[in-house]
Amino acid sequence: MKGSMKKLAVFVVIATIATFISAAIAKDGKGKHGEKNYCKAIHGEYAATSVVSCNNYIPNPDGTIKITSGTATQLTTYTFNSDGTGTVQGRFVMIGFSPPQSEPFFDMAWDFTYEVEDDGTITMDAVPGTGLFKSPGTDFVVYTLTGGTSSDSGRFSQDHKTIILGTAEPNDTVLTLYNGVVFHTKCNASRVLIRVGE
Numbered sequence: 001m002k003g004s005m006k007k008l009a010v011f012v013v014i015a016t017i018a019t020f021i022s023a024a025i026a027k028d029g030k031g032k033h034g035e036k037n038y039c040k041a042i043h044g045e046y047a048a049t050s051v052v053s054c055n056n057y058i059p060n061p062d063g064t065i066k067i068t069s070g071t072a073t074q075l076t077t078y079t080f081n082s083d084g085t086g087t088v089q090g091r092f093v094m095i096g097f098s099p100p101q102s103e104p105f106f107d108m109a110w111d112f113t114y115e116v117e118d119d120g121t122i123t124m125d126a127v128p129g130t131g132l133f134k135s136p137g138t139d140f141v142v143y144t145l146t147g148g149t150s151s152d153s154g155r156f157s158q159d160h161k162t163i164i165l166g167t168a169e170p171n172d173t174v175l176t177l178y179n180g181v182v183f184h185t186k187c188n189a190s191r192v193l194i195r196v197g198e
Contacts, residue, residue, distance in 0.1 A: 039116050041160050043082040045197035048090070050074035054187040058177075070097030074108075078193055086112050086124075092133060106133040110145060116156075122163060126150035128174075146182070147174035152189060163193040 056068040076090025089109035110131035114124040131145025150173045154165035170186040177183070 039084045040082045046078040046193035048193040050191040052189045056185045058183040123153045146176045161195040165191040
């Protein structure tokens with residue numbers, strides 16, 4: 001009888017542990033190919049500050065290229081949807097661009113996709129065609145992110161509340177001005193994201 005009770009107790013303990021393990025795995029879910037979906041580990045709203053250094057290559061009517069360069073800061077909110085997609089919106093402020101820009105700051109927004117690995121790494125890519133830079137307080141779109149690359153990669157904290165991002169190499173992003181002029185911009189970014197909501 002005692003042996004049976006011990007076996008039953010061991011079985012109950014094993015069953016309980018298995019239940020918790022299954023629940024933990026289910027929390028992250030599965031990806032579309034059956035793999036573990038770590039994107040669910042990053043979710044909700046994150047407040048972010050970024051420093052971005054860029055060179056802009058804008059074509060002139062005579063065929064020459066006007067190059068502007070400088071640094072910008074971004075104050076934004078990133079929203080992660082737990083499924084590998086998200087949105088960002090905020091303010092883009094130019095600092096020390098040479099030659100000076102007619103618009104020193106913009107309201108901006110774009111969509112992004114992201115991939116998360118179980119080792120704490122994350123990669124994010126802006127979705128071309130979704131990036132809009134507007135004159136502050138208006139609906140006038142100064143330029144649009146229409147192609148090229150705009151990627152960040154980095155790591156997140158163990159509690160998933162802090163994300164550190166940067167560009168491993170300059171992004172070559174294609175932008176289209178309101179007048180139809182298409183130009184390239186090459187940028188490096190450094191970003192810190194802190195979760196502020198679920």
